[in-house]
Amino acid sequence: MSKLIVGMVGFGVVGSSVCKTLLQNRAIINARAGKEIVLKSVVVRDKAKAEEKLKALNAQQVKVSDNIDDILEDSEIEVVIELMGGVEFAYQIAQKALLAKKAFITANKAMLAYHRYDIAPLAKGLPVGFEASVCGGIPIIRVLKDGLSANHIIAIAGILNGTSNYILTQMQQHNRDFQKALLEAQALGYAEADPTLDINGGDAGHKLLILASLAYGIHAMPEDILIEGIEGIKPDDIAFAKEFGYVIKLLGIAKKQDNQVELRVHPCMIKKGAMISKVDGVMNGISVVGDCLGESMYYGAGAGGEATASSVVSDIIAIARGESAAMLGFERTLDDTNHLRLKNKDEIYSRYYIRLYVSDKPGVLGQVSQILGKHNISISTFLQRQSDEEQNNVAKMLFSTHHCYEKDINGALAELVKFDFIIQNPYKIRIED
């Protein structure tokens, strides 16, 4: 049996899980690959730490180096696996690996969000695997590239971040407030010490951009798309959602209409019966609507060492088999879709939920509804209640609207906030039916 020799840059949780999987499942992996997969070297900053981990895995035969050239200049190594994170330095590794004619595998969504279209032309037929970059172990890259290849993708709606989904699930099923749920997530290891990218939607945005390239060939950067996080969600919003049969989820949404694609990440109220609404806790789920297939959904662990290693190793196996687990997917959609353009954020057309805390005095509702009307916003449901916040004489007004434009809702809220009777910044959540 011939060998496929691989080198790895970075040896953290995912890296050591890849090493462990290659050893533990060696027989089945080699059988499926048709080659013996050999992890020859890892490149790390802290050699002693890596050596310790390799010892614990009984994998002392793996060489440890702190010099990337030890992999790039090793002509035996045919595949470079980048698992170090970060953007620019990881991109340099990709460039160097491909220039050295080595296949490249990465789990790095942030790097791909910024540089996926820079990498594609460097590949020149070399495989570039990135199954692990979106939703850990769920094989969603292959689903879009291969499984659904006959379909125009009409829409994607994904729970792409397990940390925020855990927090929202705790808030909705166990009446936690945001801060408490976040602390719990951190205590359980579901959230980093700095959870910013998880809760502000940034991580989900990176993943959405990768999916959008596969589905639509859309060449956008994170800054180009609407990204909002879950930090502002309050128990009042959850109570409203429950009352009207909704569940609140942080969704990454891609939708094609005519020659425009909208890409956005934000909390959403979705109907309780929708399959994606049932994805709870740290799990991820991606609903994909194709023009032939209709809706399909893919559910599983979106993070964690072993789940992510499952995807990294599946890319190694595909490369060993000579199949193109390649970034080619981006170009392959282009012939038909290069006329697609990213929809302007202002043109997003949606239903909205609006939460206002107002002074509890006569005439406020009249003024609010007048301003909404002026901005072409028509109310669908309305709830007013005494606030259970500490202050007295504060009322909360909770609306849902009919469909309207993002620019109109933003205009209305910007006008409202100037009034004295508005106690807190107005808050909105989009409603997806």
Place this chain on the structure above:
Amino acid sequence: MSKLIVGMVGFGVVGSSVCKTLLQNRAIINARAGKEIVLKSVVVRDKAKAEEKLKALNAQQVKVSDNIDDILEDSEIEVVIELMGGVEFAYQIAQKALLAKKAFITANKAMLAYHRYDIAPLAKGLPVGFEASVCGGIPIIRVLKDGLSANHIIAIAGILNGTSNYILTQMQQHNRDFQKALLEAQALGYAEADPTLDINGGDAGHKLLILASLAYGIHAMPEDILIEGIEGIKPDDIAFAKEFGYVIKLLGIAKKQDNQVELRVHPCMIKKGAMISKVDGVMNGISVVGDCLGESMYYGAGAGGEATASSVVSDIIAIARGESAAMLGFERTLDDTNHLRLKNKDEIYSRYYIRLYVSDKPGVLGQVSQILGKHNISISTFLQRQSDEEQNNVAKMLFSTHHCYEKDINGALAELVKFDFIIQNPYKIRIED
């Protein structure tokens, strides 16, 4: 752009959907395939009917023949797509196509259930695509072959038949009895005029065998495995399930333990929270547990012309790309798993729900529990109620048991049925926790 020319045998609902998809999504399909896909000929029994359908699709350029040799002897045709159903004749088509050195694509689960291991040696490197044979448009074949290739598959539990899932959903959510739900399914076109294979578990059994070959290399025939349908389920069973937080689903289950694999299709009580329990109506869903990934689930339309065409066309595209959407998957698992053997049905170890209708007289419960005890069956929960059936002095006894062996439960029920106090044949449903 070079061409990939395909011929099709059978031109029913799926066949004409494949033709329609190839035409409608031509630009994107050709871009993704890297070749122009051309459907050149269809072979059918009724030429006039096919010509009419092709006319409706504005596809008169497709040749119609009632002679299979018109495809087999056409050296331009590189791919034969079999969409006619049936077992032996379809198998002959597969043999002839592969002998003629043409790639072969099929949506035919019944044929594969019996002949998949006969076809594999004939392929000799020729691609054999069968994504459409299991769960229509859900790309579950690729998931097992590629996406989860790093994993030992610990278990598969699938809702593999939409008709029976529709009937069970109607029974549970709308209080229909079996007959009424079946009639509804037929009226809506979800069930055939002869729904036997859908409701008796046969169709799900065919699909399970294909999945088991990919996951475990298990070479079994439908007759070798436990297959039960949903015909016997009554409102009493559904009421019991609801009371104890279960949902009843027809599952195809594959489970590996040590060097044994159990394969079985039967109604199951599964916990309401489980993701697979949320797959309702005609939809299909497959939960797969891998040793790296943990649980993942795949959800979508398991039948219907367009959904199935989505999979057929994805196989054509994979063949055009030179990727092996091939039956090779079966051998690829063998090196590691050819020591696996099919578990004997009697050795299945499960929890059970038991329904007895008995004469409402003293001492019956004592006799029943004595017999269960004698067969090593220990009761977990017990409900006794007056029957709402017409007869008076009939009581229904509904049990759930702790784990026990299939042979013991069958022994106990066979003994019970001899007693006069048993009014109807005892009925059991396995409980999966």
